[in-house]
Amino acid sequence: MDNLQIISRRNDVTPFYNEASIVLNLSDKQRFVETFGLTALEAMSAGLPVIVPTEGGIAEMVEDGANGYKIDVQDLDRINCMIEEIFQDKDHYIRMANEANQVSLGFKESVMIEKILTILNR
Structure with a gap:
């Protein structure tokens, strides 16, 4: 296949996100549920809009139309649309990319430690 490249596991995926314009996580909720969605968070921290499943922890990070879309993996027509x-309007893409990055900041190590300590100190 000319349109498929299989790449072995990498410790540093940054170069892939740097070359991407959007990231899709098409986990099938009928088979399993993404409990967190690190790939989506990594993509958003790189300023990339994401398309993710409609259920699971991964869906909690995404607000439809703001930083990406939540779409059922079976709905290929909607994914395509x-x-x-996303790519038809450059300003819309930039807003989504910026919002994706802003959401990712809420998951920075320092923020997460502060939230955990707040819970533990109650």
């Missing part, structure tokens, strides 16, 4: 929508 949303990808086209």
